[in-house]
Amino acid sequence: MDVYAPESSFSVGKSPLQDGNTCLQSTTETVGLGEGSPKSERSNDMFRDDIFGESPAGVRKSGKGDSITVENSDLNDNWDDAEGYYGYRFGEILEGRYEIIASHGKGVFSTVVRAKDLKTKSGDPEEVAIKIIRNNETMYKAGLEELVILKKLVGADPENRRHCVRFLSTFKYRNHLCLVFESLHMNLREVLKKFGRNIGLKLTAVRAYAKQLFIALKHLKNCGVLHCDIKPDNMLVNEAKNVLKLCDFGNAMFAGKNEITPYLVSRFYRAPEIILGLTYDHPLDIWSVGCCLYELYTGKVLFPGPTNNDMLRLHMELKGPFPKKMLRKGAFTDQHFDQDLNFLSTEEDPVTKKAIKRLIVNIKPKDFGTLITGSPGDDPKMVANFKDLMEKVFFLDPEKRLNVSQALSHPFITGK
Numbered sequence: 129m130d131v132y133a134p135e136s137s138f139s140v141g142k143s144p145l146q147d148g149n150t151c152l153q154s155t156t157e158t159v160g161l162g163e164g165s166p167k168s169e170r171s172n173d174m175f176r177d178d179i180f181g182e183s184p185a186g187v188r189k190s191g192k193g194d195s196i197t198v199e200n201s202d203l204n205d206n207w208d209d210a211e212g213y214y215g216y217r218f219g220e221i222l223e224g225r226y227e228i229i230a231s232h233g234k235g236v237f238s239t240v241v242r243a244k245d246l247k248t249k250s251g252d253p254e255e256v257a258i259k260i261i262r263n264n265e266t267m268y269k270a271g272l273e274e275l276v277i278l279k280k281l282v283g284a285d286p287e288n289r290r291h292c293v294r295f296l297s298t299f300k301y302r303n304h305l306c307l308v309f310e311s312l313h314m315n316l317r318e319v320l321k322k323f324g325r326n327i328g329l330k331l332t333a334v335r336a337y338a339k340q341l342f343i344a345l346k347h348l349k350n351c352g353v354l355h356c357d358i359k360p361d362n363m364l365v366n367e368a369k370n371v372l373k374l375c376d377f378g379n380a381m382f383a384g385k386n387e388i389t390p391y392l393v394s395r396f397y398r399a400p401e402i403i404l405g406l407t408y409d410h411p412l413d414i415w416s417v418g419c420c421l422y423e424l425y426t427g428k429v430l431f432p433g434p435t436n437n438d439m440l441r442l443h444m445e446l447k448g449p450f451p452k453k454m455l456r457k458g459a460f461t462d463q464h465f466d467q468d469l470n471f472l473s474t475e476e477d478p479v480t481k482k483a484i485k486r487l488i489v490n491i492k493p494k495d496f497g498t499l500i501t502g503s504p505g506d507d508p509k510m511v512a513n514f515k516d517l518m519e520k521v522f523f524l525d526p527e528k529r530l531n532v533s534q535a536l537s538h539p540f541i542t543g544k
């Protein structure tokens with residue numbers, strides 16, 4: 129299989145019943161939900177709120193959106209709400225060119241709208257997505273950083289084959305930085321909700337998405353970019369759901385000497401090197417992709433820790449104790465381990481309700497096989513290959529973790 133070959137159509141749900149739409153089993157483009165494709169459900173998704181770090185509003189590098197109380201920089205701008213989100217209207221034309229037709233979603237950092245580009249080269253209107261950054265100095269600056277990364281990624285992919293959402297242009301409108309992208313249909317959190325709640329997607333769909341994600345990661349690596357916020361919410365698919373693109377480069381940074389912070393990446397998808405305070409690099413994104421692939425296949429979060437300390441315990445319950453060498457290098461190791469490098473679980477005393485530390489020794493790793501059992505109809509060889517890929521992605525030590533080139537040539541991806 130040519131890993132760079134475009135994807136043909138496939139169905140995503142595990143069974144016709146579960147899909148609630150028998151069309152999903154066909155290989156035609158009627159795979160979508162048809163009329164009234166869902167507007168993003170992100171803003172009222174309780175689950176989504178829970179995946180952020182200890183900090184209430186998630187983590188943005190350079191303080192971007194990290195529990196920031198946003199002061200509207202210009203209270204005379206009565207088109208903004210109190211939090212600096214732009215109060216757009218349907219039918220409104222931005223930049224004399226983009227007519228807003230629907231909403232795509234809302235994040236900590238922006239509102240994303242669907243718009244018609246009325247000034248295309250061909251003369252036919254085309255749909256675009258416009259990310260309207262909140263009117264706030266910190267977010268504006270962060271938006272400019274995102275722009276630098278987007279330009280780098282698009283410049284290095286002239287043929288649009290690397291599965292990163294296509295950045296088209298930028299403009300400033302009523303004090304908001306606006307980023308224009310190709311418009312996609314829905315994010316994978318929504319796909320999972322619609323087609324795979326609690327039971328996940330078909331392994332063939334997971335494989336197709338995995339391949340495209342690794343192509344995106346390879347592109348990021350070639351450009352020296354770390355995404356730092358890979359999660360199903362930041363993966364978009366087209367209407368046929370056979371093309372996936374990575375989006376939201378708002379946390380992305382160039383690899384190199386970056387600030388050590390225990391809250392980078394949404395918590396469930398956060399690699400152990402981040403939590404322990406080691407230097408980090410491309411393997412951190414591989415870890416997040418691994419968490420997402422497991423979640424896509426099973427419909428369940430692999431490491432649903434409510435705190436960083438719980439996350440480390442869950443990591444060890446799957447993979448066994450951390451290598452001592454790794455722990456010795458961590459800037460935050462002493463928050464979670466004693467002097468002899470035994471794990472200290474932070475728990476609530478049932479009587480006093482105060483936080484106490486409990487020493488945990490002899491943590492035994494699980495066999496990944498018990499977590500991935502395969503679903504009826506799955507090719508056993510493909511299931512075995514998937515397990516093997518997962519085992520290699522979840523090396524606690526980032527230096528031993530599967531790298532993106534190895535991932536692209538892994539039998540689960542190549543089918544060989």
Ligand SMILES: Nc1ncnc2c1ncn2[C@@H]1O[C@H](COP(=O)(O)OP(=O)(O)OP(=O)(O)O)[C@@H](O)[C@H]1O
Pocket residue numbers: 168170232233234235236237238239240257259293309310311312313314315361362364375376377378
């Ligand atoms: N090009 C696009 N096409 C379709 N939908 C999109 C597009 N870009 C973004 N969206 C939708 O808008 C949501 C928010 O986008 P994005 O993550 O870039 O914004 P954000 O403000 O940085 O959010 P977050 O709070 O997650 O960091 C996405 O999860 C997705 O549902």
